[in-house]
Amino acid sequence: MKMLENKVSLAFPSVNRFCAASNNRTGFLCDDRETCVPASQVCDRVSNCRNGEDEQEKLCGDLPRSLPGYLVFHCSNPMYWVYADQRCNRMNDCGDCSDEMGSLAACPPCGSEWWSCSPVLYEYCSCIPRRLCRDGVQHCLSWSDEYICRP
Incomplete structure (x- = not known):
């Protein structure tokens, strides 16, 4: 769970970088248009894209405001957020279960595991x-x- 800070938003380029990562969850598409980085590995200080675009200042400089909306899930407490691939992962990432239960999360029922x-x-x-x-x-x-x- 990450806490929001009261800052002005930075502009983000209009390139569509949405993709489905190997775990079939929301991801960030690298410049090579092949590598899909899981949302929670964007802005983690580890370059997963060949050119490091998943760690660039314009993307990571003002989290979560500088991230494209599809990479962010806002918890029911407006002060907190998690990466989109942490929603419906069966773990209490928001701290209040709003990423796993209720209309905000809209998670499917428990799977067979x-x-x-x-x-x-x-x-x-x-x-x-x-x-x-x-x-x-x-x-x-x-x-x-x-x-x-x-x-």
């Missing part, structure tokens, strides 16, 4: 990984991860 419940752990919102089922530790308020769920 996940168990749907109200988790006791802060890091999950509405699903836990099935690998945690029947491990002798309560992960769901209802204990369904220990008595009903099958890994």
